[in-house]
Each structure stands twice: as C-alpha cells, then as structure tokens.
Amino acid sequence: xxxLYTVFFNTVSNGWVAGSTGTILNTTNGGYDTFIGEKGPAxxxxxxxxxxxxxxxxxxxxREVHGEIIAGIFSIQGQLIKSETFLNxxxxxxxxxxxxxxxxxxxxxxxxxxxxxxxxxx
Numbered sequence: 001x002x003x004l005y006t007v008f009f010n011t012v013s014n015g016w017v018a019g020s021t022g023t024i025l026n027t028t029n030g031g032y033d034t035f036i037g038e039k040g041p042a043x044x045x046x047x048x049x050x051x052x053x054x055x056x057x058x059x060x061x062x063r064e065v066h067g068e069i070i071a072g073i074f075s076i077q078g079q080l081i082k083s084e085t086f087l088n089x090x091x092x093x094x095x096x097x098x099x100x101x102x103x104x105x106x107x108x109x110x111x112x113x114x115x116x117x118x119x120x121x122x
Contacts (some may be wrong), residue, residue: 004016011078012022012084012107015078023037025118028112035104045059045062045115046059046061046107046108046115046117047059047060047061047062048117048119051117051118051120051122052120052121052122053119053121053122054059054096054097054121054122055096055097056093056094056095056096056097057090057093057094057096057097057106057119058091058092058093058094059092059094059108060091061072061090061091062090064090064113065083065088065089065090065110066087067087067088067110067111068086068087068110068111069085069086069087069089069092069108069109069110069117070083070084070085070086070106070108070109071083071084071085071092071094071106071108071109072109073094073096073099073104073105073106073119074104074105074106074107075102075104076102076103076104076105081104082094082096082099096119096121099121100121101121101122102120102121103118103119103120103121104118104119104120104121105117105118105119106118106119
C-alpha cells in the first residue's frame with residue numbers, strides 16, 4: 001500500500017500524484033480512469049532543510065552526488081516557480097527569499113530518479 005502524499009496538476013489534464021514512499025504517478029487525462037506513467041522512488045534520498053524556510057533552503061544527500069541535479073519549486077497549482085541546475089554539489093542551496101509565504105512542492109531530479117517533497121515558505 002502506498003498512501004498518497006501530494007497531488008497537483010499543472011494543466012487541466014496533466015497532473016502528478018506522489019505516494020508516501022516516493023512513488024510518482026503522472027496522468028495526462030485529468031486522473032480519469034488510469035494513470036499512465038510511474039517513476040519509482042529515487043534511490044538517493046535528499047534532506048530538505050530548513051522547512052519551513054524564509055530565505056534559503058538546502059538539499060543534502062547522505063551519499064556522494066555525481067552528475068546533474070535539477071531542483072524545481074512548484075506552486076500548489078503545479079506551476080513551475082523556480083528551477084536551478086547543480087553539478088556535482090552536495091549540499092545545494094536555493095534562495096527562496098522572493099517566494100510568497102505558502103505551501104510549495106520541490107522536485108529533485110538526478111540520474112538516480114525523481115524525488116518530490118513539500119516545502120513551506122514563511
């Protein structure tokens with residue numbers, strides 16, 4: 001059983017559902033009938049801190065990071081607010097001081113998979 005952790009849509013028909021174990025499902029039909037794509041949890045977990053945040057956030061892995069990491073911050077409606085690419089860095093820092101207080105999602109893509117976490121901005 002993989003309970004839902006987050007759900008958001010970036011268009012009327014395209015959306016994402018994240019399970020509590022890190023499974024990510026993608027739908028292109030608004031969630032009607034079946035989900036068509038699935039990404040397993042990233043084998044490399046990242047810690048997000050501080051959370052809640054107001055100025056900067058850090059993403060850190062307990063393992064050595066090789067290659068490119070793409071971190072995207074999405075609004076609760078699924079709109080990409082900010083994206084940064086990092087190469088061979090651990091931890092990485094992102095400035096969030098210009099974000100309006102609220103709830104966001106941060107998506108971390110690496111060669112090992114995709115990770116989605118909730119981010120709270122104060």
